[in-house]
Amino acid sequence: MTDNDALERDIQPDDSVLPLMSxxxxxxFPRSIVPLFVGRDASIKAIESAIALHDKHIFLVTQRSPEKEKPEADELFAVGTVSRILQMLRLPDGTIKVLFEGLYRANWNILPTDPADAGDFPLVRVDRLEEVPGDAGEGDALIRAANESLEAYARSNxxxxxESLLAMAALREPGALADAVMPHLKVDFERKQRALEISDAVKRLEYVYELLLGEIEIASIEKRVKGRVKGQMEKNQREYYLNEQMKAIHKEMGREDDPAAEALELEKRLDAKIMSDESRERARKEIKKLRQMQPSSAEYTVLRNYVDWVLDLPWGVLKESELDISRSRSVLDEDHYGLEKPKERILEYIAVQxxxxxxxxxxxxxxxxxxxxxxxxAKSIARAMDREFVRISLGGVRDEAEIRGHRRTYVGALPGKIIHSLRRCEFNNPVICLDEVDKMSTDFRGDPSAALLEVLDPEQNYAFNDHYLDLDYDLSKVFFITTANTLDSIPLPLRDRMEIIRLPGYLxxxxxxxxxxxxxxxxxEQHGLTEEQLTVSDNAVLEIIRRYTREAGVRSLEREIAxxxxxAAMKIVEDKTVTTVPVTRQSVAALLGVPKFRHEQREDKSQVGVTTGLAWTQMGGELLLIEVVLMSGSGKVEITGKLGEVMQESARAALSYLRSRSDLFGLKRDFHKEIDIHVHVPEGATPKDGPSAGVALATSIVSALLNIPVRNDVAMTGEITLRGRVLPIGGLREKLLAAHRGLVGTVFIPAENEKDLKEVPEEILKDLKIVPVETVDIVLEQALECGSSNALFCGRDNISPLSDLLVKEEYQRPTH
Incomplete structure (x- = not known):
């Protein structure tokens, strides 16, 4: 009777449906007896069912991931072993000790009626795997070789x-011998599972024999290493023994360094980090790979750099600060004058925080x-909030990887600027200033502005994914501030994610x-002078501002003061008798040279066709003189002065408005066919454009047509419609400052801009007469000089010889 015949005698007909235990x-393995401690509820229930309903038969299969508490069907290997429960003992802690006997290997499938509730054991239908005998001659040779190696293995193990060695030596079948030897080998469970799945008995014994030789060689090396270490070890020095043993092992394997010690150090750093479970598990896996690599390999350096980056980041490390709104206000006022809107917005955030x-x-x-x-x-904001400040310049950035980092497939890959900044400041809640966000560009490497969409979106940046780290990193605690000169070049989706605060410039x-x-x-202080050595009057500073600088900010002003x-330093050093250098308005030119700029002033007297308009530039407000002359011609309109499309359209709209009102002005309906109109704005080398010169253009044209001078003490701003309405404009504060500087007494502004007067300093308003207007008619009535109270009906007495051709014959001046 063979071993298989004895096994067949114990198999029951109903063994095809059995409870499964992972x-x-x-x-x-078949033909092996193994004791196991069982603690999982599902496994205990499966054992109880096997004893009660299945004649103590159960199907045992190994799970692919040992850490899984409740593995699914696809997380179990396809081949297992039908076994018999020989003995069961319940322990006081709730677990049970069970003695299993392996019967035969089999495939399995979960029954369709199996309940899906968590914690229940599955019932499976098993299909016995028949053993293939293989080549008999080769099998006999392998049996003899395996028996010889078993004796050597028994000496080291x-x-x-x-008794087990004698029992295995008595086996004469390759499959039986392989199944008996395999449980005694110290190999991982994946290799054992592979041996279980080999159905050819001879090939299975060949695979087991290969593993057996490997174990013998390992045992020999281990014995040699232990012998070497034992000779170097001093008595009762356990730590020294372990270190020397590790050194000996690495020396035997040809390694110079000790990656295990480095990995242990990295694991300690990892345990001290506050990070998400997903990130921690990922880092732990990378450290495990590092432990198994040789330090001399190129991959070791790449992997070590990655682990260092992950561990150097300030995961969850927040800088604690006292949010004192009074202190924050004083810090902002101490660093900057004006800028009320940005300061107010920051103080609101601090109050809510x-x-x-x-x-x-x-x-x-x-x-x-x-x-x-x-x-x-932005620096002052960080100081007011007692946070770290980081500045990132985005000017000229055209590679998406500058923001999101490079993928680790690239040589020399590194994280992006955001992760770099957080590593440098060592806190997860700094103030990050993204400077010049409007000067990014795009090329074949990607669009960095699109990469910023994730960074600057509070609904997404809590899980920012840098390509190099490939981990979700929380940026929601970071205070992002971006700066830009204009909004035109910023894509609309990116602009939508930001709260725009305009800093138009200083008055x-x-x-x-x-x-x-x-x-x-x-x-x-920078030039080594005291307040007594250099005194500068207010008028001298104003002279520098007006005639030596033309800017919205104060950089040029600071250079001129320098x-x-x-x-002053030259005078004091050269002439020892000079102890103080006073600077007045009259002495500025002697020190700084010929003035670099001039500002337009109002005309000395009222003139026909000359109107003072107001313009806004990035350097502040300016007076804009608009001149109109008439010539005999055929209805041409000439516009010069390097005007942009918007101002050219304003001039045409003003002319169309006047033509539609020709009856009111006493002009012939086709007056424009007999003359040419030339509109000119001086300083033709300077480009000019903007939707706020329509009223001034209309006033100049009416003045030229009626030969009535425009008052030289008035200025005006506003766009005009074809119906004569005056539309609101921007930059009112700067324009009123230009009017004040140009000694203008009266300013006509759109009525809808009256609300903006709150932002104009009181010292400017007190010297100006502000007249809000809704239509051009009101401007013409008050801006044109004539003896009547209504400038639209000043009469024919003022009309020039050229304009006389344009007036209707039946026109009579109304009496007042």
């Missing part, structure tokens, strides 16, 4: 009992011309106070 890192504690950081975008203090106000009065409170003291300090 095993962790244990593989059950003291746990292999002599002190109440809710967990508010997401806002995304602010400061927009304004160069030199108005966009970046410096002359503001520049004067900035110079007195900040710039003068700073430059005196030039004054250098001149």
């Amino acid at each position: 095993l962790r890192e244990v593989v059950m 003291k746990k292999l009992a002599p 002190s109440l809710v504690k967990t508010m997401k950081g806002p995304i602010l975008c400061f927009v304004g011309p160069p030199g108005v203090g966009k970046t410096s106000i 002359e009065t503001e520049k004067l106070k900035i110079a007195k409170q900040f710039l003068l003291g700073k430059q005196r 030039a004054l300090c250098r001149k």
